[in-house]
Amino acid sequence: MSRKLLLASLALQVALAAAAFAAPKMKALIIDGQNNHDWKSTTPVLKKDLESSGLFQVDVTTTPPKGGPMEQFKPNFAAYRVVVLNYVGDNWSEPVRTAFLDYVRKGGGVVVYHAADNAFGDWPEFTEIIGLGGWVAWNEKSGPYLYWKDGKIVRDDSPGRAGNHGKQHAYQITVREPKHPIMAGLPPVWMHAKDELYDHMRGPAKNLTLLATAYSDPATRGSGRDEPLMFSITYGKGRIFHTMIGHDPSSMSCVGFIVTLQRGAEWAATGKVKQKVPADFPTATEVRTRP
Numbered sequence: 092m093s094r095k096l097l098l099a100s101l102a103l104q105v106a107l108a109a110a111a112f113a114a115p116k117m118k119a120l121i122i123d124g125q126n127n128h129d130w131k132s133t134t135p136v137l138k139k140d141l142e143s144s145g146l147f148q149v150d151v152t153t154t155p156p157k158g159g160p161m162e163q164f165k166p167n168f169a170a171y172r173v174v175v176l177n178y179v180g181d182n183w184s185e186p187v188r189t190a191f192l193d194y195v196r197k198g199g200g201v202v203v204y205h206a207a208d209n210a211f212g213d214w215p216e217f218t219e220i221i222g223l224g225g226w227v228a229w230n231e232k233s234g235p236y237l238y239w240k241d242g243k244i245v246r247d248d249s250p251g252r253a254g255n256h257g258k259q260h261a262y263q264i265t266v267r268e269p270k271h272p273i274m275a276g277l278p279p280v281w282m283h284a285k286d287e288l289y290d291h292m293r294g295p296a297k298n299l300t301l302l303a304t305a306y307s308d309p310a311t312r313g314s315g316r317d318e319p320l321m322f323s324i325t326y327g328k329g330r331i332f333h334t335m336i337g338h339d340p341s342s343m344s345c346v347g348f349i350v351t352l353q354r355g356a357e358w359a360a361t362g363k364v365k366q367k368v369p370a371d372f373p374t375a376t377e378v379r380t381r382p
Contacts, residue, residue, distance in 0.1 A: 116145075116146060116147055116148040117146055117147050117148070117172040117173065117360050117361075118147070118148050118149075118150065118170060118171045118172055119141055119147040119148070119149045119150070119171060119172065119173045119174070119175060119356065119360070120149075120150050120151075120152060120166060120168070120170075120171040120173075120174050120175065121134055121137055121138060121149060121150070121151045121152070121174075121175045121177055122151075122152050122154070122166065122174065122175070122176055122177060122178045123151065123152075123153055123154070123177040123178055124152075124153040124154030124155065124156070124164075124178060124180065125154055125156065125157050125178060125179060125180025125181060126177065126178060126179045126180065126206060126207075127179050127206055127209060127226075128179075128205065128206045128338065128339075129339065130177050130178070132339065132340050133177060133204075133205075133337070133339065133340065133343065134151060134177055136340050136343045137149075137175060137177060137204065137343075137352070138151060140343075140349050140352055140353060141175070141352070141353065141356055143353075144353040144356075144357070144366060146353075146356075146357055146360075146366075147173075147356065147360075150171075152164070152166045154178065154180065154181070157180055157181055158181070159181075161181050161182070161183065161184055162184055164183065164184070164187060165186075165187065166187070166190075168190055168191055168193075168194035168199060169190075169194060169199075171199070172199070172200055172360040172361075173199070173200035173201065173202060173356050173359045173360040174191075174194070174199065174200070174201050174202070175201075175202040175204060175356070176201065176202065176203050176204060176207035176210070176221075177204050177205075177207055178207055178210060179206055179207060179209045179210040179227070180210070182211070182214075188214070188216075188217075192216050192220075194329070195220055195326050195327060195329035195331070196326065196327030196328060196329060197327065197328055197329070198327075198328035198329055198330075199329050200329065200330050200331070200332075200356070200358075200359030200360040200361075201220065201221075201329065201330075201331040201332070201359060202331075202332050202333075202334070202352070202355055202356050202359055203221045203331060203332070203333040203334070204334060204337060204352075205287075205334070205335060205336065205337045205338060206338075207221070208221055208223060208224040208225065208289075208292070208333065208335065209224060209225060209226045209227050209229070209254065210224070210227070211228070212224055212226075212227050212228030212229035212230070212233055212253075213228040218233055218234070218294050218295050219295045219297055219326060220324065220326045220329070220331055221294070221324070221331065221333055222294050222295065222296050222297070222299045222322060222324045222331070222333055223237055223292040223293060223294040223296055223299075223319065223322075223333070224253065224254070224292060224293075224294050225253040225254020225255070225289065225291065225292045225293070226253065226254035227254075229253035229254060229293065229294065230252065230253055231248075231249075231250045231251060231253070231293070233253060233293055233294050233295070234293050234294040234295040234296060235247050235248045235293055235296065236248075236249065236251075236253075236291060236292070236293045237292065237293065237294075237296050237299075237301075237319055238290075238304075238314075238316040238317055238318055238319065239267060239301065239304045239316075239317040239318075239319065240316065240317065244301055246296065251291070252291065253291060253292060253293045253294075254289065254291060254292060255289070255290050255291045255314070256287040256288055256289050256290060256313075257288065257290075257307065257308075257311040257312030257313040258311040258312055259285050259286055259287055259288075259338070259342075260285055260286075260288075260308075260311050261282060261283060261284055261285045261286075261378055262282070262283055262286070262288055262305050262306070262308075263280050263281065263282055263283070263305060263306070263375065264280070264281055264282075264283050264303050264304070264305050264320060264321075264336075264347065265279065265280050265303060265304055265305065265306075265317070266278075266279050266280070266302065266303050267301050267302060267303055267304055268300055268301060268302050268303075271300060271302055271323065272354070272358050272362075272363055272364040273302060273321075273323065273332065273351065273354045273355050273358050273364055274302050274303065275364065276367075276368040277350075277351075277368055277372065278372065278373070278374060278375060279375075280375040281347050281372065281373040281374060281375060282347075282373045282374065282375065282376060282377055282378045282379075283305070283336060283342075283345050283347050283348070283373065283378065284341065284342050284344065284345035284347075284348070284378045284380060285341065285342060286336055286337065286338050286342035286345075287336075287338040287342075288305055288307050288311070288313060288318065288320070289318060289320070289335045290307040290313055290314035290316065290318045291314060292318070292319065292335070297324070298324055298325045298326065299322050299323070299324050300322060300323045300324075301319055301322045302321040302322050302323060303319075303320055303321040303322075303351075304317040304318055304319055304320060305317070305318060305320050306318075319335070320334070320335045320336055321333065321334050321335070321336070321351060321355070323355075323358070330358060330359045330360075330362060331359060332355030332356065332358060332359045334348075334351060334352065334355060336348055337352075344380040344381055344382070345373065345378060345379070345380055346369065346371050346372055346373055346379045346380065346381055347372065347373045347379075349381060350366075350368065350369060350372060353366060354366055
């Protein structure tokens with residue numbers, strides 16, 4: 092290759108790299124303000140993790156406190172590629188509910204984070220969007236229990252309460268759908284940091300792809316079943332990634348949580364995942380964390 096062609100090639104590579112770096116980031120919105128968990132400590136972690144992927148510009152909308160004037164809460168969902176729910180609390184106004192459903196049906200992405208699946212158990216469309224939930228207004232009318240047994244999903248219509256977790260502990264997460272873009276390339280089994288492990292979650296579970304489970308050990312007051320912890324859902328044209336892990340900043344420091352959050356948000360926003368699996372991802376025997 093001549094020196095002129097070499098320089099031209101190098102210049103093109105630099106230009107392409109600069110263009111990629113300057114590419115506009117996708118807009119993401121975190122909703123918080125009420126929760127039965129410490130949203131004031133977890134929202135900054137969610138924001139940092141999403142922005143550190145290099146894909147997102149993240150805004151935060153905080154609702155009025157419990158019992159406050161919810162009519163002041165008027166997010167512009169349509170301005171965002173993905174909405175991250177870190178909210179459990181008072182009902183949204185009817186115009187906001189309508190706007191949220193319209194956003195998802197038309198292709199808006201949603202990430203349901205941890206205790207956000209305690210919210211709105213009496214809102215049928217919301218329960219379909221997030222698939223499974225527990226506590227608060229979730230009960231046997233919400234839909235069947237869902238868990239993994241003998242290599243397949245079990246939908247159990249037995250009556251009973253929805254939502255439980257035992258003692259916090261570190262546990263293995265098992266990938267159940269390795270070809271899904273969010274899970275592709277991840278180890279088939281990996282250790283997650285000390286965290287809550289939800290069990291007895293139930294709901295409509297329509298259009299649900301189960302991505303990962305963990306064994307809920309009776310020794311930690313668990314269910315004795317392989318419980319769903321991550322899954323994807325489609326609702327209209329919208330894509331939803333639901334992750335039940337990440338109780339607090341300590342458990343959120345697990346590289347497994349960070350990477351699946353980032354990849355899940357990218358998939359919810361675009362339908363694809365271009366992020367590579369990092370070298371520091373946890374192994375089957377070793378929890379790995381980041382500051």
